[in-house]
Amino acid sequence: xxxxxxxxxxxxxxxxxxxxxLKVSAPLRAPWRDIEGFVREKERWILAKLDEWACAPRPRVxxxxxxxxxxxxGRVVALxxxxxxxxxxxxxxxxTALEALRPRVAHYSLALGRPVPRLxxxxxxxxxxxxxxxxxxxxSWRLVHLQPALADYxxxxxxxxxxxxxxxxxxxRLLAALYPEWRGARERLELxxxxxxxxxETT
Numbered sequence: 001x002x003x004x005x006x007x008x009x010x011x012x013x014x015x016x017x018x019x020x021x022l023k024v025s026a027p028l029r030a031p032w033r034d035i036e037g038f039v040r041e042k043e044r045w046i047l048a049k050l051d052e053w054a055c056a057p058r059p060r061v062x063x064x065x066x067x068x069x070x071x072x073x074g075r076v077v078a079l080x081x082x083x084x085x086x087x088x089x090x091x092x093x094x095x096t097a098l099e100a101l102r103p104r105v106a107h108y109s110l111a112l113g114r115p116v117p118r119l120x121x122x123x124x125x126x127x128x129x130x131x132x133x134x135x136x137x138x139x140s141w142r143l144v145h146l147q148p149a150l151a152d153y154x155x156x157x158x159x160x161x162x163x164x165x166x167x168x169x170x171x172x173r174l175l176a177a178l179y180p181e182w183r184g185a186r187e188r189l190e191l192x193x194x195x196x197x198x199x200x201e202t203t
Contacts, residue, residue: 001022001039001043001046001047002021002022003021003022003023003024003039004020004021004022004023004024005023005024005025005026005035006023006024006025006026007025007026007027007028007030008025008026008027008028009027009028010025010026010027011027012027013025013026013027013030013034013035013038014026015039015042015046017046017049017050017053018053018190018194019053019056019194021050021053022046022050024038024039052191053191053194056191056194056195057194057195058194058195059194059195059196059197059198060195060197060198061197061198061199061200062086062089062197062198062199062200063086063199063200063201064079064082064083064084064085064086064088064089064199065079065082065083066079066080066081066082067079070145070197071145071146071195071197072096072144072145073100073144073145073146073147073148074145074146074147074148074150085201086199086200086201087201089199090141090199093141093144094121094141094144096144097121097139097141097142097143097144098119098121098141100144100148100151101119101139101143101151101155102119104151104152104155105117105119105137105139105155105158105159108155108156108159108160108178109159109162111159111178112159112160112162112163112174112178114159114162114163117131117135117136117137117159117162118135118136118137119136119137119138119139120136120137120138120139121138121139121140121141122138122139122140122141123140123141124140124142125140125142125193125196126193127140128140128142128143128154128189128193129154129155129157129158130158131158131159131161131162131165133165135162137158137159137162139154139155139158142196145192145196145197146189146192147192149185150185150188150189150192152179152185153179153181153182153185153186153189154189156175156178156179156182157175157179157182159178160174160175160178
């Protein structure tokens with residue numbers, strides 16, 4: 001089994017599996033026998049995850065032409081008309097995302113007893129959301145492509161940061177209260193993100 005290996009200033013061994021394959025991170029002075037033993041111990045889980053990634057859909061190029069198929073709220077739909085340019089399609093998707101995400105942000109923030117924060121959209125492909133120190137939330141408009149349950153996980157995660165602006169145990173207890181299935185959603189989100197469509201102008 002081939003994998004990327006890196007030593008870092010960290011206390012424990014770690015494994016990352018994504019579209020680029022397997023990556024193992026180790027403390028600076030971790031003995032090699034411990035690293036190999038750790039990988040062998042996780043072998044079955046690693047192989048299952050690598051299979052998942054191998055079967056994951058690949059990004060589809062979208063040009064805004066009628067009949068093209070795009071993911072929308074977790075379902076594949078066909079565009080019913082030609083868009084003047086792909087930017088027009090993206091603007092429509094952004095408006096659709098904002099309409100869907102705004103009430104979910106209100107739901108989770110009010111569940112925490114917090115006022116509804118300012119909400120803005122970002123163009124990020126790999127960072128689904130951000131909660132700023134001044135209590136504003138930015139969410140990737142590309143969440144519009146995902147199943148509502150996965151988008152909800154992202155919203156709950158960022159709203160939990162309104163109370164705990166960190167990833168401490170307190171934060172994860174709070175997230176679990178808001179969204180009990182957060183671990184499974186986090187794993188599914190990684191796979192879903194790898195299949196986000198790529199928007200290109202027609203030539």
